[in-house]
Amino acid sequence: MASVLLSVNQVSKSYGARKAVDGVSFQVQQGQTVGLIGPNGAGKSTTVGMICGLLRSDSGGIVMDGEAIGQGPSEAKRKIGFVPQDLALYEDLSSLENLKLFGALYGLKGALLKQRCEQALALVNLADRAHDKPSTYSGGMKRRLNIAAALLHDPQLLILDEPTVGVDPQSRNAIFDTLEALKAQGRSLIYTSHYMEEVERLADHIVIIDHGKVLADETPAALYRRLPAQAALHAELSAAPSAALLSGVRALPGVTGAQGEGNALDIGLADASHAPATLAWLAADCATAGVTLLHFATAKTSLENIFLNLTGRSLRD
Amino acid sequence: MTALIALVRKDLILYINDKRALMLHLLMPVILAAFFGSLFGGGSEAKTSKIEVGLVQLDQSDSGKKIAAGLKADSALKIVELSADDAKARVRAGKLPVAVVIPDGFGEQAADALFGGPNKPQLPVYYDPSQSTVLAMVKGLLTQQVMQVTSAAVISPKGTRTTEKQLAALRASTDNNPDNAQLSDFLTSLKKFQDQRAAAEAGKEAAAKASGKPAPAAEPVGMTMPYTTQDQALSSGPKYNGYAHSFAGMGVQFILFMGIDMGVGILLARRTGVWNRLLAAPVSLITVLGGRAISGTLIAMGLMCAMFACAALIFKVQIGSVAGFLGIAASFSLMTAAFGLLIAAFGKTPEAARGIATFATLIMVMLGGAWVPSFVFPEWVQQLTLVVPTRWAIDGFDAVTWRGLGLEGALVPIAVQLGFAVVFGGIAAWRFLRDQK
Numbered sequence: 001m002a003s004v005l006l007s008v009n010q011v012s013k014s015y016g017a018r019k020a021v022d023g024v025s026f027q028v029q030q031g032q033t034v035g036l037i038g039p040n041g042a043g044k045s046t047t048v049g050m051i052c053g054l055l056r057s058d059s060g061g062i063v064m065d066g067e068a069i070g071q072g073p074s075e076a077k078r079k080i081g082f083v084p085q086d087l088a089l090y091e092d093l094s095s096l097e098n099l100k101l102f103g104a105l106y107g108l109k110g111a112l113l114k115q116r117c118e119q120a121l122a123l124v125n126l127a128d129r130a131h132d133k134p135s136t137y138s139g140g141m142k143r144r145l146n147i148a149a150a151l152l153h154d155p156q157l158l159i160l161d162e163p164t165v166g167v168d169p170q171s172r173n174a175i176f177d178t179l180e181a182l183k184a185q186g187r188s189l190i191y192t193s194h195y196m197e198e199v200e201r202l203a204d205h206i207v208i209i210d211h212g213k214v215l216a217d218e219t220p221a222a223l224y225r226r227l228p229a230q231a232a233l234h235a236e237l238s239a240a241p242s243a244a245l246l247s248g249v250r251a252l253p254g255v256t257g258a259q260g261e262g263n264a265l266d267i268g269l270a271d272a273s274h275a276p277a278t279l280a281w282l283a284a285d286c287a288t289a290g291v292t293l294l295h296f297a298t299a300k301t302s303l304e305n306i307f308l309n310l311t312g313r314s315l316r317d
Numbered sequence: 318m319t320a321l322i323a324l325v326r327k328d329l330i331l332y333i334n335d336k337r338a339l340m341l342h343l344l345m346p347v348i349l350a351a352f353f354g355s356l357f358g359g360g361s362e363a364k365t366s367k368i369e370v371g372l373v374q375l376d377q378s379d380s381g382k383k384i385a386a387g388l389k390a391d392s393a394l395k396i397v398e399l400s401a402d403d404a405k406a407r408v409r410a411g412k413l414p415v416a417v418v419i420p421d422g423f424g425e426q427a428a429d430a431l432f433g434g435p436n437k438p439q440l441p442v443y444y445d446p447s448q449s450t451v452l453a454m455v456k457g458l459l460t461q462q463v464m465q466v467t468s469a470a471v472i473s474p475k476g477t478r479t480t481e482k483q484l485a486a487l488r489a490s491t492d493n494n495p496d497n498a499q500l501s502d503f504l505t506s507l508k509k510f511q512d513q514r515a516a517a518e519a520g521k522e523a524a525a526k527a528s529g530k531p532a533p534a535a536e537p538v539g540m541t542m543p544y545t546t547q548d549q550a551l552s553s554g555p556k557y558n559g560y561a562h563s564f565a566g567m568g569v570q571f572i573l574f575m576g577i578d579m580g581v582g583i584l585l586a587r588r589t590g591v592w593n594r595l596l597a598a599p600v601s602l603i604t605v606l607g608g609r610a611i612s613g614t615l616i617a618m619g620l621m622c623a624m625f626a627c628a629a630l631i632f633k634v635q636i637g638s639v640a641g642f643l644g645i646a647a648s649f650s651l652m653t654a655a656f657g658l659l660i661a662a663f664g665k666t667p668e669a670a671r672g673i674a675t676f677a678t679l680i681m682v683m684l685g686g687a688w689v690p691s692f693v694f695p696e697w698v699q700q701l702t703l704v705v706p707t708r709w710a711i712d713g714f715d716a717v718t719w720r721g722l723g724l725e726g727a728l729v730p731i732a733v734q735l736g737f738a739v740v741f742g743g744i745a746a747w748r749f750l751r752d753q754k
Contacts, residue, residue: 052597056753073599082597086590092334093327104323105598149594 005030005157005188006051011060012212013046020046022212023060028157028205033189035203037196037303043212044192045085048161051190052082065156078106081155085162087142088149091135095126095145098134099152106153113152120148124178140171147178158182159190164198176201196303208307215310223306228256229268232299233275235282238292241265245285252278263294272298320600324608325615332616342575342620346567347627353567354560354632357690367395368451371404371416371443380424380470387462388417394458405443414448415455417441427467428479432500472507474515480508558719560632565714566687568624569649569707572617573682576653577674579613580660584667602749606658610742613654614647621646637721645713645727648734652706655741662748681707690715706737 006028013021021043028034036044049055051062053069053076062069064076089098099117108116121127124144134142143163150158160179164172179202183189193199199206206223208216216223224230241260249258249267254274258267265282269275275298286293332338374385389396399407404416418441426438440459444452470476487501525531586592595605625642628634636642664670682688684698685707691699702708713730716722 049593052593054593054596073601073604075599077597077599080597082594084590084593084597088590088594090327090331090591092331097327097330101323101327102594102598105320105595105600107319107599109319 003030004028005032005065006190007063008047008051009061009063011047011050011057011062013043013050013055013058019212021050021057024209024212024214025060026207026214026217028188028190030156031186031188032204033183033191033202035199035206036190036192036209037194037199037206037307038209039194042194042210044209045161046212047209048082048159048190048192051159052080053077078153079156081150081153081158083147083150083158083160083163085165087134087146089134089142089145092133094131094133095121095137095148096130098145099149102149103152108153116152116154120151123151123181124148125174138171140167140174143167143171143175144178147175151182155187157188157190159192161192162194163191164193164195172198196307200303206303208310210311216306220303223303224301227301227305227309229270229305230301231269231272231275232301233267233269233278233282234297234299235265235267235293236295237263237265237286238294239263242289245289245291248285249278249282252281254278272300320598321604321608321611324595324605325612328609328612329615332612338575338578342571343623346564346571346624350560350564350567350624350628351632352563353688354558354563357559357563368393368415368455369395369397369413370455371399371407371413372396373399373401373404373416373418375401375421376419376423378422378424380428380466381419383466383469384419384424384462387466388458391458391462394455408443408445411445411447414445414451416443417455417459418443424466424470427463428470428476429482431467431471432483432504472511474511474518477508477511477515480504480511484508558632558634560628561634561718562690562711562715564624564628564632564634565711565718566682566685568621568714569685569710570678570682570687572620572650572653573656573678573707574675575617575620576613576657577660577671577678579609579616579654579657580664580674581667581671583609583658583661584664584670587661588667596753602753603746606746606749610651610654610658613657614650617650617653618646621650634718635721636718638717638723638727641717641722641724641727642714644724644731645710645717645734648731648738649710649713652710652734652738652741655738655745658745658749659741662745662752681705684708686711706734709733709737 004027008024008026010023010025011021012019012023024043024047026034026036036047038044046055050057051064051069053074056070065079067074067076069076069080090101093101096117099120100113103113103116117130118127121130124147126141126145126148129137129141134145137145147160147163164175167175176198179189179191183202189202191199191202200220203220205219206216207214208223216226240263245265246258246260249255249265252274254270255278256268256270258265260266267278267282269278279296279298282296283293370388372385372388374381376382376384385396388394397413399416401418404413404418407413408416420438420441423438423440426436430437440463442452442456442459444455471479484501484504487497487504490497583592586595592605596602625634625636625646629636660670660674664674684702684705685691686694686702687707691702691708691712694702709730713727713734716726716730717724720726
């Protein structure tokens with residue numbers, strides 16, 4: 001079993017009367033990628049701020065590889081790489097100068113610093129633009145450089161605070177390629193986002209946070225098991241589904257629920273294997289009733305559904 | 318130490334790469350200092366500028382010509398002869414501060430009125446209302462010339478006709494003024510003196526004629542200025558140089574603007590997340606702030622040295638004490654860096670902080686004597702401005718440049734500025750540490 005790298009224990013943080021983080025606890029194992037998800041204002045960035053030593057917790061504690069993290073130059077900080085949500089770069093310094101600065105802050109110098117800068121630039125595919133200023137980069141390239149700046153000191157844990165905000169799909173894929181390469185190297189990651197599909201792609205473990213509290217702390221598979229439906233079938237009909245049709249569908253094996261809205265019909269399935277039989281029954285029943293099945297689609301249930309199930313509201317509300 | 322050096326190096330590279338900042342903080346003050354320096358007396362070789370005065374010469378008598386010649390010979394005045402209409406027009410347009418009219422017959426009438434009498438002649442003087450100080454000075458010089466010429470005309474042997482006229486008028490007077498008898502005695506004695514001088518001069522002339530040599534010139538008589546001044550500009554070292562003060566003033570002003578940029582830069586870093594990235598590293602907040610203070614100090618010091626290098630090379634400003642100058646520049650630079658940290662500590666947003674800090678800086682440099690030397694302030698303002706750090710900086714630079722006071726003259730300004738730096742830096746650090754919690 002992998003050892004615990006980071007342990008967040010009952011940390012709380014208030015701003016005046018508002019409790020931004022309320023008794024949050026979770027752990028990150030060696031080599032594990034933890035997705036920290038929640039809507040805007042849920043307390044993700046405050047939690048990350050405390051892990052990075054930027055904010056002091058009101059109560060609770062954070063231990064990184066056996067050492068408590070606080071503000072100031074603690075050794076534990078050397079084991080963490082932080083990629084802020086904003087582009088934390090000096091636009092008027094070349095990429096190489098930026099990296100040299102951030103490497104030097106971790107005590108790197110001389111040949112080792114140069115070597116680490118070259119490696120980081122190569123990892124994010126910016127080696128050929130090393131002497132250009134970030135002000136001449138595209139948004140995606142800046143994001144990649146933002147990540148490279150956190151890798152110079154070879155941290156055991158990389159914390160990425162919404163690293164794909166404002167990035168086009170192509171650049172997003174490039175960033176994910178980089179992160180998957182880091183994950184393959186055995187590096188631990190904390191990835192905060194309110195995009196479930198991003199977290200789903202990377203995370204081994206998911207912590208869902210809302211209103212400063214942890215709502216779930218499980219593997220993706222365990223989270224899915226919480227839902228009655230693992231898959232969904234969506235159909236568009238030529239008329240609104242009748243009560244008889246809805247009760248007929250609900251009675252089918254493997255169907256966990258059915259709901260009509262206008263001419264649309266949403267059917268929950270215990271798993272995707274029940275989709276063909278359910279669709280066949282629906283097509284036959286519609287033909288008998290003189291209703292046309294205009295369109296249908298099947299989908300796997302997403303983390304979005306899990307968040308909805310846990311909080312009763314959408315992640316992006 | 319590696320982190321601190323990297324932070325300082327980063328700031329220096331960013332500053333040198335910022336051409337706009339270099340232009341604002343180095344070129345602008347040099348241009349403005351050159352302009353203000355030329356207004357405040359220019360270089361040490363520059364002569365005192367003359368006052369241009371219009372002269373409407375309508376009196377073609379011997380006395381009138383002598384008055385005009387006396388005014389033209391005065392080193393403080395530049396006389397321009399004009400018609401009455403031209404003189405009025407030029408004064409009205411602000412092209413001349415003062416114009417003097419010497420009316421026809423003025424010399425004779427002034428001589429007649431020297432010992433009193435009802436008919437004193439008038440001497441019209443036109444002046445620009447914005448130049449009342451110049452008016453007072455010109456009237457003083459005019460009085461000197463008129464009194465010299467008129468008294469000479471009255472007391473010399475040639476003035477005997479005037480004396481006789483005065484005596485006749487006294488005899489004919491019907492009023493019972495008791496002073497008349499004394500004045501009559503004085504004029505009778507004067508008449509006797511004039512007759513004796515005339516006889517002596519006639520004797521000399523006859524003797525000269527007999528020997529075939531030219532007669533010697535008659536000795537001048539009449540009232541003259543009973544003294545002459547010996548003007549000495551006193552300072553301990555180099556001669557006064559108007560550029561020295563203006564470079565100090567403009568240097569202080571624009572380097573404080575650099576301090577504002579430094580503070581606003583920190584606020585922008587906090588807004589963009591760079592600040593968080595710096596503090597996420599294993600360095601203390603004090604190291605990050607210290608790095609900014611050191612780089613700010615080095616930049617300010619470099620700017621001040623570069624400005625005074627220009628001043629020395631182009632405008633011949635002399636630095637009496639290099640050690641004193643470096644001490645003043647270093648303490649002012651440190652104070653500027655601490656001022657920048659203070660702006661960053663208390664600024665809510667970069668935009669708001671820049672506005673308030675610029676206003677505060679302009680007030681500080683105005684009260685510090687950067688625009689106009691503090692010695693022209695009223696006494697109470699001079700005392701009040703001792704609480705302004707810029708006053709000490711500018712006085713310190715004056716002390717080690719044109720006043721030539723040496724290191725000992727710089728010690729108090731250095732100490733006061735270091736005090737301000739400690740206070741500003743301490744308050745800023747306290748505020749940053751409090752906010753971090």
